[in-house]
Amino acid sequence: xxxxxxxxxxxxxxxxxxxxxxxxxxxxxxxxxxxxxxxxxxxxxxxxxxxxxxxxxxxxxxxxxxxxxxxxxxxxxxxxxxxxxxxxxxxxxxxxxxxxxxxxxxxxxxxxxxxxxxxxxxxxxxxxxxxxxxxxxxxxxxxxxxxxxxxxxxxxxxxxxxxxxxxxxxxxxxxxxxxxxxxxxxxxxxxxxxxxxxxxxxxxxxxxxxxxxxxxxxxxxxxxxxxxxxxxxxxxxxxxxxxxxxxxxxxxxxxxxxxxxxxxxxxxxxxxxxxxxxxxxxxxxxxxxxxxxxxxxxxxxxxxxxxxxxxxxxxxxxxxxxxxxxxxxxxxxxxxxxxxxxxxxxxxxxxxxxxxxxxxxxxxxxxxxxxxxxxxxxxxxxxxxxxxxxxxxxxx
Numbered sequence: 001x002x003x004x005x006x007x008x009x010x011x012x013x014x015x016x017x018x019x020x021x022x023x024x025x026x027x028x029x030x031x032x033x034x035x036x037x038x039x040x041x042x043x044x045x046x047x048x049x050x051x052x053x054x055x056x057x058x059x060x061x062x063x064x065x066x067x068x069x070x071x072x073x074x075x076x077x078x079x080x081x082x083x084x085x086x087x088x089x090x091x092x093x094x095x096x097x098x099x100x101x102x103x104x105x106x107x108x109x110x111x112x113x114x115x116x117x118x119x120x121x122x123x124x125x126x127x128x129x130x131x132x133x134x135x136x137x138x139x140x141x142x143x144x145x146x147x148x149x150x151x152x153x154x155x156x157x158x159x160x161x162x163x164x165x166x167x168x169x170x171x172x173x174x175x176x177x178x179x180x181x182x183x184x185x186x187x188x189x190x191x192x193x194x195x196x197x198x199x200x201x202x203x204x205x206x207x208x209x210x211x212x213x214x215x216x217x218x219x220x221x222x223x224x225x226x227x228x229x230x231x232x233x234x235x236x237x238x239x240x241x242x243x244x245x246x247x248x249x250x251x252x253x254x255x256x257x258x259x260x261x262x263x264x265x266x267x268x269x270x271x272x273x274x275x276x277x278x279x280x281x282x283x284x285x286x287x288x289x290x291x292x293x294x295x296x297x298x299x300x301x302x303x304x305x306x307x308x309x310x311x312x313x314x315x316x317x318x319x320x321x322x323x324x325x326x327x328x329x330x331x332x333x334x335x336x337x338x339x340x341x342x343x344x345x346x347x348x349x350x351x352x353x354x355x356x357x358x359x360x361x362x363x364x365x366x367x368x369x370x371x372x373x374x375x376x377x378x379x380x381x382x383x384x385x386x387x388x389x390x391x392x393x394x395x396x
Contacts, residue, residue: 011108035124131167147307232269247275263296
């Protein structure tokens with residue numbers, strides 16, 4: 001497409017694109033914007049390297065002719081992005097059809113950015129939203145992101161750790177994310193540590209001696225309740241060596257029952273401040289159920305279901321042309337028509353204004369053209385349910 005714009009001498013024509021999603025993810029009522037900083041960084045560093053240009057030059061049509069002529073490759077080599085970018089701040093609650101990012105500039109530059117922006121914003125927003133749903137379900141209890149081993153590749157793991165932190169997680173097991181992004185890192189030993197030793201108690205003792213100030217035992221390798229008792233016995237025997245029991249991790253079984261029993265064992269053993277961490281394929285629904293069962297869990301470690309957005313593999317964000325500048329320098333709105341109403345875009349150069357009620361709660365978001373004057377008695381109409389409407393002056 002960029003080559004075609006260039007070939008037709010219309011590549012410098014000014015345009016506006018909006019990046020938005022059509023449906024709230026996970027069947028919920030909102031999404032959490034994420035990925036804006038990564039997008040800005042990608043745009044700032046955007047260029048075509050020598051080897052990239054050589055690759056493009058090597059592409060051939062079915063008849064063996066070059067796909068791109070050399071003059072176009074020279075154009076790409078000297079290309080410097082001059083687009084204007086507007087975006088919604090990361091961590092903000094957002095809703096369908098709102099432009100998460102608005103790109104204004106030459107049509108060729110706007111078009112070249114489509115895939116990279118969608119790739120970054122779609123995944124980051126999806127995972128940040130899942131993290132927010134999970135942390136909300138935890139009702140103030142810390143949630144740790146434990147998903148790197150199940151992530152969609154190494155780079156997906158890094159960006160997912162970042163998005164999960166934006167969405168409310170308090171830490172990650174991903175040390176590279178800690179190094180690169182400054183996210184607090186947390187973790188425990190695995191079952192292999194316990195299995196390596198002849199007896200569970202030997203494994204706990206060896207670990208506690210190495211990690212006296214960060215002793216968290218994974219207690220379900222053999223028998224969970226016995227494992228908790230062994231953890232208490234081990235630390236009591238090592239107290240003179242200044243080892244302490246920071247906590248235990250439960251990774252299988254009936255987490256509500258085991259946490260309640262485990263809490264009693266820890267308290268009676270002299271460790272009322274030891275934390276109980278639970279993992280094992282958790283998501284917002286299981287966490288909500290555990291809390292309803294009055295599980296004695298202090299921290300949740302969530303892996304696969306968070307890092308992959310398991311119950312929805314993609315956000316479904318789109319990047320649509322909404323306006324072009326005409327020969328007279330005026331902006332012309334562009335509307336895509338579809339037999340599926342949800343695929344019809346909102347035309348124009350859009351902005352978003354948020355209204356709050358008198359209690360400070362979000363009341364509505366207004367999507368409007370930046371050239372429109374918003375009056376106090378404008379009606380905000382729900383795009384999915386036209387009978388749902390409210391005047392702007394009814395908000396605080």
